[in-house]
Amino acid sequence: xxxxxxxxxxxxxxxxxxxxxxxxxxxxxxxxxxxxxxxxxxxxxxxxxxxxxxxxxxxxxxxxxxxxxxxxxxxxxxxxxxxxxxxxxxxxxxxxxxxxxxxxxxxxxxxxxxxxxxxxxxxxxxxxxxxxxxxxxxxxxxxxxxxxxxxxxxxxxxxxxxxxxxxxxxxxxxxxxxxxxxxxxxxxxxxxxxxxxxxxxxxxxxxxxxxxxxxxxxxxxxxxxxxxxxxxxxxxxxxxxxxxxxxxxxxxxxxxxxxxxxxxxxxxxxxxxxxxxxxxxxxxxxxxxxxxxxxxxxxxxxxxxxxxxxxxxxxxxxxxxxxxxxxxxxxxxxxxxxxxxxxxxxxxxxxxxxxxxxxxxxxxxxxxxxxxxxxxxxxxxxxxxxxxxxxxxxxxxxxxxxxxxxxxxxxxxxxxxxxxxxxxxxxxxxxxxxxxxxxxxxxxxxxxxxxxxxxxxxxxxxxxxxxxxxxxxxxxxxxxxxxxxxxxxxxxxxxxxxxxxxxxxxxxxxxxxxx
Amino acid sequence: xxxxxxxxxxxxxxxxxxxxxxxxxxxxxxxxxxxxxxxxxxxxxxxxxxxxxxxxxxxxxxxxxxxxxxxxxxxxxxx
Numbered sequence: 315x316x317x318x319x320x321x322x323x324x325x326x327x328x329x330x331x332x333x334x335x336x337x338x339x340x341x342x343x344x345x346x347x348x349x350x351x352x353x354x355x356x357x358x359x360x361x362x363x364x365x366x367x368x369x370x371x372x373x374x375x376x377x378x379x380x381x382x383x384x385x386x387x388x389x390x391x392x393x394x395x396x397x398x399x400x401x402x403x404x405x406x407x408x409x410x411x412x413x414x415x416x417x418x419x420x421x422x423x424x425x426x427x428x429x430x431x432x433x434x435x436x437x438x439x440x441x442x443x444x445x446x447x448x449x450x451x452x453x454x455x456x457x458x459x460x461x462x463x464x465x466x467x468x469x470x471x472x473x474x475x476x477x478x479x480x481x482x483x484x485x486x487x488x489x490x491x492x493x494x495x496x497x498x499x500x501x502x503x504x505x506x507x508x509x510x511x512x513x514x515x516x517x518x519x520x521x522x523x524x525x526x527x528x529x530x531x532x533x534x535x536x537x538x539x540x541x542x543x544x545x546x547x548x549x550x551x552x553x554x555x556x557x558x559x560x561x562x563x564x565x566x567x568x569x570x571x572x573x574x575x576x577x578x579x580x581x582x583x584x585x586x587x588x589x590x591x592x593x594x595x596x597x598x599x600x601x602x603x604x605x606x607x608x609x610x611x612x613x614x615x616x617x618x619x620x621x622x623x624x625x626x627x628x629x630x631x632x633x634x635x636x637x638x639x640x641x642x643x644x645x646x647x648x649x650x651x652x653x654x655x656x657x658x659x660x661x662x663x664x665x666x667x668x669x670x671x672x673x674x675x676x677x678x679x680x681x682x683x684x685x686x687x688x689x690x691x692x693x694x695x696x697x698x699x700x701x702x703x704x705x706x707x708x709x710x711x712x713x714x715x716x717x718x719x720x721x722x723x724x725x726x727x728x729x730x731x732x733x734x735x736x737x738x739x740x741x742x743x744x745x746x747x748x749x750x751x752x753x754x755x756x757x758x759x760x761x762x763x764x765x766x767x768x769x770x771x772x773x774x775x776x777x778x779x780x781x782x783x784x785x786x787x788x789x790x791x792x793x794x795x796x797x798x799x800x801x802x803x804x805x806x807x808x809x810x811x812x813x814x815x816x817x818x819x820x821x822x823x824x825x826x827x828x829x
Numbered sequence: 830x831x832x833x834x835x836x837x838x839x840x841x842x843x844x845x846x847x848x849x850x851x852x853x854x855x856x857x858x859x860x861x862x863x864x865x866x867x868x869x870x871x872x873x874x875x876x877x878x879x880x881x882x883x884x885x886x887x888x889x890x891x892x893x894x895x896x897x898x899x900x901x902x903x904x905x906x907x908x
């Protein structure tokens with residue numbers, strides 16, 4: 315009988331810890347405890363807070379190092395300089411600028427206009443909202459942003475029609491899941507592709523089948539629930555923005571980004587084309603007075619009015635479009651390029667620190683120990699390996715409720731487990747991202763649910779007819795995030811039946827030169 | 830392959846034990862070692878590369894030299 319083959323991680327241990335390899339998990343372990351306490355227990359969805367949690371974790375690991383602490387510090391630098399973190403950072407910065415620029419051009423207003431123009435009744439409204447929220451999230455790539463925009467703008471419109479508020483919130487969250495999962499400019503899509511050595515365009519194309527397989531039953535479920543679940547009396551009063559149809563033209567830059575990415579162009583190039591076209595569209599829409607948008611909504615230098623030079627530039631012909639004078643205390647840079655990029659700074663720093671923590675765990679042997687246990691006892695066949703990948707991703711997302719952070723933490727395990735069975739990069743990226751996207755919007759303590767809940771709490775101030783008891787409790791909505799549930803179910807079925815499974819030898823990911 | 834085909838790649842139920850024939854050339858990841866032999870596991874199919882000095886996790890091209898379809902096991906050589 316042949317001996318059970320050994321698996322060598324190839325990493326090589328260079329860090330020794332008091333307490334053995336398990337102690338190398340202290341930085342990441344402490345971070346997870348911090349994340350559970352911050353986001354799960356206290357409901358604080360602040361990414362910068364997680365940055366501090368990871369920093370504290372890295373410091374806490376130091377006293378356990380045997381020998382020179384310099385090796386520990388070196389491991390932090392080695393982790394932070396890995397290409398995966400840099401690639402994700404670059405893609406996020408571009409995606410953030412693009413998403414903010416199409417929002418500045420009235421894309422959300424356009425979708426609200428479409429919802430009103432369709433003149434759907436209270437029963438159909440959740441199903442239509444699911445489609446439109448899915449469309450917005452696919453365009454701007456942020457499920458949190460979509461949730462906040464739709465809760466602020468579309469949710470009140472639905473209540474005015476008498477739509478069931480819990481079901482409507484579930485439909486908005488479902489749309490957010492759809493886009494977070496599918497959009498090439500979504501942070502979770504980018505992380506899933508980059509960590510699994512696959513190109514983003516190929517990943518998006520390969521995951522359409524799963525997204526559609528979940529979206530069709532979800533749409534039907536919203537149709538059925540919309541007609542069977544009790545509706546409320548239409549709220550009287552108005553004040554909901556009717557929106558402008560012209561904002562829908564921003565579907566063109568969205569199509570350009572998706573089209574160029576799927577055609578195999580680098581994501582930086584694809585998003586740059588989308589950004590350029592969105593900018594030109596904004597200028598045209600503003601020039602013809604179709605949407606209230608100008609060049610200064612994309613980029614503006616707000617200089618102190620005390621500066622004589624700034625005052626003269628403010629009135630200059632070309633530069634005047636991007637220079638404004640403001641009271642000294644408000645000086646700064648603004649516009650969609652600035653806000654879009656800056657919005658990702660905390661996540662970028664967090665990512666750098668998490669990969670540093672992962673590197674310490676790798677060099678200290680903790681990563682290898684956990685991985686060997688998984689491979690020896692749990693993931694013993696390809697079906698069990700894929701089910702482990704689905705459930706493992708789901709479990710980590712239930713604990714770390716800011717889904718991108720959770721995805722970065724679990725990604726190395728998905729990569730190793732999958733590669734041990736020659737599962738190709740597209741399939742691994744799809745398992746990783748679908749369950750990350752779904753769970754972040756299902757659990758009551760999930761970042762997406764909390765983002766929507768926070769936005770909802772501002773509505774009573776905004777609309778006189780919106781009463782506090784119209785606010786949906788996060789604990790009530792989770793059964794109705796139909797697309798999220800169906801997406802997890804699709805992947806469990808896919809893991810068991812082999813639907814969509816691809817091996818490395820079936821199709822090589824176009825990994826090396828581009829993302 | 831047109832770029833459109835990328836949407837339909839993998840749209841099937843793929844077996845846990847892919848079958849190969851002698852002469853098939855594959856791009857694979859080395860998944861384990863057993864003494865001097867390198868092992869390649871593709872799903873639940875196992876291929877053995879006798880006396881092959883290649884590290885686990887390396888991405889290599891191989892040629893299948895023998896395959897037992899009933900057992901889903903076979904032998905291969907490095908290209």
